[in-house]
Amino acid sequence: MLRFILQKLGMAIPTLLLISVMVFALIRLIPGDPALLMLGDMADPQSLADMRRNLGLDHSLVTQFLIWFKAVLSFDLGFSISTKQAVLPLILDRFSVSATIVLVSVFLATIIAVPVGVIAAWKQNSSLDLGLVTVATLLLSIPSFWLGLLLLNAFGIQLGWLPVVGYVSFAQAPWQAMSYMVLPVLTLTLVELGAITRMARASTIEVLRLEYIAHARAKGLSERAVLWKHALPNAFAPTWTLVGLILGNLLGGIAVLETVFTLPGIGRLMVDAIFARDYPVLQGCLLLITFIYVLVNLCVDLLYPLFDPRVKL
Amino acid sequence: MHRLLNRSLCVTLQALGLVALGAGFAQAESTLRVGLNADIRSTEPGVNRDENTDTVMLHIVEGLVAHREDASVGPLLAREVQLSDDGMTYTFKLREGVHFQNGATLTAADVKWTWERYLNPQTQWRCLAEFDGRGGAKITGIETPYPLTVVFHLDQPSGLFLASMARPDCGGSGILHPDSLAADGRWKAPIGTGPFSLTEWKPGQYVVLSRFKNYSLRDDKGPDGFTGKKQALVDSLRFMVIPDPSSAKAALMSNNIQLLPNVSASDAHELQAMPGVQVSVSPIMAICGLLFQTNDPLLKDVRIRQAIAHSLDYVQMVSALSNGLSEPNNSAIPQTSPFYSATAKQGYSYDPQEAQRLLKEAGYHGQPIKMIVNKRYQQMFDMGLLSQAMAQASGLNIQMETLEWGTQLERYQSGNYQMMAFSYSSRLDPATGFDSLMGDKSKEPRKVWDNPQAQAVLREAVRQSDTAKRQELFDQLHRMMIQDTPMVIIYNGTVAAALRDSVKGFHSWPVSSPRLWGVSLATQ
Numbered sequence: 001m002l003r004f005i006l007q008k009l010g011m012a013i014p015t016l017l018l019i020s021v022m023v024f025a026l027i028r029l030i031p032g033d034p035a036l037l038m039l040g041d042m043a044d045p046q047s048l049a050d051m052r053r054n055l056g057l058d059h060s061l062v063t064q065f066l067i068w069f070k071a072v073l074s075f076d077l078g079f080s081i082s083t084k085q086a087v088l089p090l091i092l093d094r095f096s097v098s099a100t101i102v103l104v105s106v107f108l109a110t111i112i113a114v115p116v117g118v119i120a121a122w123k124q125n126s127s128l129d130l131g132l133v134t135v136a137t138l139l140l141s142i143p144s145f146w147l148g149l150l151l152l153n154a155f156g157i158q159l160g161w162l163p164v165v166g167y168v169s170f171a172q173a174p175w176q177a178m179s180y181m182v183l184p185v186l187t188l189t190l191v192e193l194g195a196i197t198r199m200a201r202a203s204t205i206e207v208l209r210l211e212y213i214a215h216a217r218a219k220g221l222s223e224r225a226v227l228w229k230h231a232l233p234n235a236f237a238p239t240w241t242l243v244g245l246i247l248g249n250l251l252g253g254i255a256v257l258e259t260v261f262t263l264p265g266i267g268r269l270m271v272d273a274i275f276a277r278d279y280p281v282l283q284g285c286l287l288l289i290t291f292i293y294v295l296v297n298l299c300v301d302l303l304y305p306l307f308d309p310r311v312k313l
Numbered sequence: 314m315h316r317l318l319n320r321s322l323c324v325t326l327q328a329l330g331l332v333a334l335g336a337g338f339a340q341a342e343s344t345l346r347v348g349l350n351a352d353i354r355s356t357e358p359g360v361n362r363d364e365n366t367d368t369v370m371l372h373i374v375e376g377l378v379a380h381r382e383d384a385s386v387g388p389l390l391a392r393e394v395q396l397s398d399d400g401m402t403y404t405f406k407l408r409e410g411v412h413f414q415n416g417a418t419l420t421a422a423d424v425k426w427t428w429e430r431y432l433n434p435q436t437q438w439r440c441l442a443e444f445d446g447r448g449g450a451k452i453t454g455i456e457t458p459y460p461l462t463v464v465f466h467l468d469q470p471s472g473l474f475l476a477s478m479a480r481p482d483c484g485g486s487g488i489l490h491p492d493s494l495a496a497d498g499r500w501k502a503p504i505g506t507g508p509f510s511l512t513e514w515k516p517g518q519y520v521v522l523s524r525f526k527n528y529s530l531r532d533d534k535g536p537d538g539f540t541g542k543k544q545a546l547v548d549s550l551r552f553m554v555i556p557d558p559s560s561a562k563a564a565l566m567s568n569n570i571q572l573l574p575n576v577s578a579s580d581a582h583e584l585q586a587m588p589g590v591q592v593s594v595s596p597i598m599a600i601c602g603l604l605f606q607t608n609d610p611l612l613k614d615v616r617i618r619q620a621i622a623h624s625l626d627y628v629q630m631v632s633a634l635s636n637g638l639s640e641p642n643n644s645a646i647p648q649t650s651p652f653y654s655a656t657a658k659q660g661y662s663y664d665p666q667e668a669q670r671l672l673k674e675a676g677y678h679g680q681p682i683k684m685i686v687n688k689r690y691q692q693m694f695d696m697g698l699l700s701q702a703m704a705q706a707s708g709l710n711i712q713m714e715t716l717e718w719g720t721q722l723e724r725y726q727s728g729n730y731q732m733m734a735f736s737y738s739s740r741l742d743p744a745t746g747f748d749s750l751m752g753d754k755s756k757e758p759r760k761v762w763d764n765p766q767a768q769a770v771l772r773e774a775v776r777q778s779d780t781a782k783r784q785e786l787f788d789q790l791h792r793m794m795i796q797d798t799p800m801v802i803i804y805n806g807t808v809a810a811a812l813r814d815s816v817k818g819f820h821s822w823p824v825s826s827p828r829l830w831g832v833s834l835a836t837q
Contacts, residue, residue, distance in 0.1 A: 032719025036726055038363075039439075041737050041749065042482070043726065045757060047442060054437060083354055084361060085516060094517065149559055157567045165348075165555050165564040167518055259557045262564075264517035268556065272351070275689070277719055 001302075008301065012294040016287065020072065023286045024065050027279055033057075034081045034277035055081055068283065077284035082276045087284040091266060095251075095288060097167065098258065098265035101181065102250040105188035110243055113193050114236065117200025121235075122227055124205055132197065140194030148187040148260040155183060165262040184261045188254065192246055199242045204235040237308040244300030251296065252289040343547040343834050345816070346570040347827070348561045352517055352554045357500045358484025359431070359439050364738075367481045368574070368826045369520050369552055371539060373414075374487025374505030377405045377424065377463070378479050379539035384598065384741045384823055385651055386475045389531075389540040390419065390488055390506060400470030400778055401450075407461040411529040413490040414510040421457035427488045428455055428465075440483035449473055449775055472778045476742040481826050485539060508545040508830045520552040536831040538824065546818065546833035562811075565590060571813040571834065574827035577691065578636040581809035593810045594638050595821035598647035598739035600746060601692070602802040603684070603700055604761050608754060609731050611680055618798040620671040621700075622661040624707035630699045631804045634692060638807045644791050645750060646743045647805045649823035656788035660795065660802075668707040679710045685733035689718035696803060697734035728758030736806065739825055743787045744774045750800065762799035 035051035036043055043051075052058050056067070071078055077087035113136075120132040156164035162182055170177045207213065208231055216226045255267030266285055273281040349368075355361035358370040379389040388394055391405040411419040431438045432445065432452060442448040450471035456464040467474065478486045490504040502511055506529070509522035524545040533541040553570055555561040562580060564570045566587065576584065576592075585592045603621070605612045612618055627641035642648050643660025686697035694715070701711045711732070716724065724730045740746035751768055752760030767790055774786040808825045818832045 032723055036722050037719050044442060046447060152563050157563055160567060164567045164569045165553060165560055260560050262555045262560055
């Protein structure tokens, strides 16, 4: 187990190194100059040159990379070009917002979708199955921003039950924080519910066709026991992989939802950084997201044997 | 069971909502919540800034002079401003008993300290070039002969000295208390003399300002632009960062915010029809139009440029672009400027026949003309789209190339384009407006209009302080520009603010930046 973890983490180092070079190079391939974007249409050549010098953009790309990379090795991601804030605390602060919403939503989606998927598989081709699959497909097809706006309109404007904009952290005021979290969490849960339900249903159907399930039924076990004790553990493994992928994707930022609900998450930070060509912030965000991806996949791999004993690490 | 679940859900959500309302919204009865489309860049006026930063900072700091409602310049911290006969010495007499937000009293020494800091290149003040000789007159010395008198010496006369001082993007050259800096000289927080002081900035979320109780009011009847009687009528201002226009609209409709200072023309139209919401519209001083690259093999022919100008139906186009809120203006002198004269009103006529005649004369036979547009600013995109359609009716083959704003800005700066739909931010003095368009293209490729004779006229307008003489010079420049057609200016744009009925005393104005002193909240 320890060897596996070290091996996986060891593999993450060249990945991060490669990503850091790619991120640095690709970002600079995007046309647009951060100094120019800051000065706008009033930029005269002297001010532009001064601004570039102040931002360190007058060095060659290789020098800029080496300066940045050396700092990264000591966990210093530099300072934002736009706001002059230190990048590491900034992205960690923003990441905590995205992570809270994503973790809660994916957890809720999983605990709802898996039983629903199993029941749909159990009642395959029944009207209940058809209904559940239709709802899942519908949820899968609805764009998250649209669903978000619909919920915002219903609960924020029409009913006036929940705040429409703003964010309060749990550390500041837990109850108030919850009121701000309800709509984004509900939106994300509904959106992810569709995919997980369909996966849980498909993998359960596959497992229910296997011989050992027929054997269990032949032994006289109740349907409940067959389903939850024998079918689910095996059917859950592929769903768990999907949950891991979803988690990795979402932790990289839910920019659209963060924008709709004005949440100060890492997705919105990244979008703002792209528009402002804020290289240090963008590089920091992408590096963190890559690391999170590696970490989430590692966790998924480590937990796999819990659900599927056939898997050995 | 279902009913019970439903009821539980309702009660839970309502409870959460009430918690939010109780703790988040009604922190104080007189908190005015204002939507900002992006976060501020810093709390350092005129240094690391953008329009939102200027908006917030101009509630905290004040300069010696400021723009009035009609965009002219009037005293703010100064009681009076005297200009020497040679036009090279400005004497500012300060108002007595003006306090900083830390309780200290404003003196000439504070003004000198602030200006010396601004003039230090290490401060990276945005407007340094306007005062160190690069962009006009140079400040050669600042003296404080009396505790409330400051004297600025210039190396040459300048008609733009006070206007540059008052510029919002310069942070209004706001006078700061030295305690705004930490002991090591780093920026801490602004301590100014404005009607509000900074309470909290939560990056990415909100900025809170509190009423400055010891604010020294001017003896004016009421607010006048950025000057006049700037009385804070609410206890605090909460600027909330809401980047998505739909969410901002939803927040206004649900009373989560009470003011949105800048909504699109179509949103303004929609919001106007909603109960409890009103819209305040004002023309602004931006310059929106089509830029031509006059070095381009095709567009160097003035007849083709003029043909494009004559192919556009300005009344129809501006009506569509602004939902009927704006009027066309072909002049670089904004309609709301005191210098907008009868001459400036003489623009291009919509004349497709004349356009076709000019094209024929120039030997144009449908060669494609690439026009750059962007989708970050919908108004620029729409302006390009409508121009393309109208020009096509006169036989012009304009092809649109949509780029990201950052890329378009780079192409503008390098002059690497044939044509582009573009908007210049508001220039409050016509001289600065013309200056942003005019220059030697070989030295500054971003300049649109390269005409040495016109540049000589502009230099004179910059030096000149006499209003009548400046008017003559601006009229002359306008006529020359219409003749040369280096760009087609279409209109100046509008700013539309949407506000709840409970907000009293707010109105939009040509400088665009919202002012929240003199604004109160009616209890609902």
